[in-house]
Amino acid sequence: MKFLKLLILFTVVSFNLNAQNNSTLKSNRQNNVTYVIKNVNIIPMTKENKVIENATVVIKENKIHSINKSIPENSVIIDGMNKWLIPGLIDMHVHTLADGSPFVIYPTKGPIVSYNTQYNMTPYIANGVTTVFDLAARTEHFGQRNEIIRGDVIGPRMALAKVIGGKKSNPIAKTPSDGRNAVRFAKEEGYEFIKVYTWLNEETFKAVIDEAEKQNMKVVGHIPVAFEGKPAKDIFIPHFGLIAHAEELSKQTDDYSYKKAQEFAHLAKENGTWLIPNLTNMVAIISQAKSIKNVENLPNLKYVHPLMQNKWITSNGYFGRKKFIPYFQKQADFHKLIVKAFKEAGVPMVSGTDAGISGVVWGFSLHDELKLLVEAGLTNEEALSSATRLGAEWLEIDDKIGTIETGKFADLILLEGNPLDDINNTRKISGVFVNGKWIDRSKIDLMLSDVEKWNNANKEKYDWKELLNTLKN
Numbered sequence: 001m002k003f004l005k006l007l008i009l010f011t012v013v014s015f016n017l018n019a020q021n022n023s024t025l026k027s028n029r030q031n032n033v034t035y036v037i038k039n040v041n042i043i044p045m046t047k048e049n050k051v052i053e054n055a056t057v058v059i060k061e062n063k064i065h066s067i068n069k070s071i072p073e074n075s076v077i078i079d080g081m082n083k084w085l086i087p088g089l090i091d092m093h094v095h096t097l098a099d100g101s102p103f104v105i106y107p108t109k110g111p112i113v114s115y116n117t118q119y120n121m122t123p124y125i126a127n128g129v130t131t132v133f134d135l136a137a138r139t140e141h142f143g144q145r146n147e148i149i150r151g152d153v154i155g156p157r158m159a160l161a162k163v164i165g166g167k168k169s170n171p172i173a174k175t176p177s178d179g180r181n182a183v184r185f186a187k188e189e190g191y192e193f194i195k196v197y198t199w200l201n202e203e204t205f206k207a208v209i210d211e212a213e214k215q216n217m218k219v220v221g222h223i224p225v226a227f228e229g230k231p232a233k234d235i236f237i238p239h240f241g242l243i244a245h246a247e248e249l250s251k252q253t254d255d256y257s258y259k260k261a262q263e264f265a266h267l268a269k270e271n272g273t274w275l276i277p278n279l280t281n282m283v284a285i286i287s288q289a290k291s292i293k294n295v296e297n298l299p300n301l302k303y304v305h306p307l308m309q310n311k312w313i314t315s316n317g318y319f320g321r322k323k324f325i326p327y328f329q330k331q332a333d334f335h336k337l338i339v340k341a342f343k344e345a346g347v348p349m350v351s352g353t354d355a356g357i358s359g360v361v362w363g364f365s366l367h368d369e370l371k372l373l374v375e376a377g378l379t380n381e382e383a384l385s386s387a388t389r390l391g392a393e394w395l396e397i398d399d400k401i402g403t404i405e406t407g408k409f410a411d412l413i414l415l416e417g418n419p420l421d422d423i424n425n426t427r428k429i430s431g432v433f434v435n436g437k438w439i440d441r442s443k444i445d446l447m448l449s450d451v452e453k454w455n456n457a458n459k460e461k462y463d464w465k466e467l468l469n470t471l472k473n
């Protein structure tokens, strides 16, 4: 259990020392409060997933203390009548903003841009995303994780993967021995996972994955361009555990048939490689390629830091690529076939959204992904599994989170509608338990409006192009 240390830390945290400094957090110092959700319909998301109707759930400290047992004295009662309780959601592919500078990512240099960690985390929490897997983690993300563990910030559990690439990354690995050293160093720094990236050459890619296995670190990532045109079987290397998006497969082929999707699925099954379909990101790319208005009018853009709002609109990498739209659309259609074929072959898929790339807003995007997965052929229950139990399994913390069972951490979402009837009901959030801390709808709205107000008040201060110019001079 690589993650055990982090999770033990979570259990030690008992109250929020700095809460008094922040208006929205003031009322959240409730870790010693025992909660009881009464008359709630539990969707446990275990393998059997037998819905428990009209149940009583006791949440004590940060755990699910009991289900349908006695109610402790002096507990706070939450009415669960006509509501549904699901496990907190896991986004398995995010890029959380953290202090730093574009292109210069040495923590020793001091940040050009710094962020309020709570504002970065609020969109996750507001959407019931209680665990994230950051696929381009830096030292600063460990700092954020510590802020959450200390209780200064209400945020998700963070699993962190270190990128090892062949260029434009830190570290850069151009040879197998570079690659092995990079893995060992990442291990020493405390990273739990390795992300392999696009520009690794074939030998280095294989060496990184082999070394990661020796170091007992799981590997997620891209399929390097070095593999383009090679037989599909070559890209499935033992211990390459998780593909970061379906696009990694569509890039390998011009054949967008179901037969090709099945070939990938069988190879993935044989190799034990799981998939993050990440349908959201291609849909977002197409929408931006069509019109920049589609970014400007994103309903949740107001929760995005003003620097990123400015970047997504003024320096959008996809807008203007109109002639690529038919190609993007073909890929998006093929990604749906991939989901179908992987389901048919029994390859586990986990939800991830690339939150943080332009047009994909943290937290909100996971609900878009669930909807797209259902459109691609997963049942509502399968889509939910991909964002709960299965993500926890891949991260090897399924004994701690991912289902609603006694003894697990209380990461929970109370919903106004049954998501097994309609997947869009995951958006109807009545409240969220984050590590046993209850954040009801009014608190969520307050937290979101804090972010929105700050973003609006500081819009003029952030100009992406100007920032790049400053860095050049």
Ligand SMILES: [Zn+2]
Binding pocket: 093, 094, 095, 135, 354
């Ligand atoms: Zn990504």
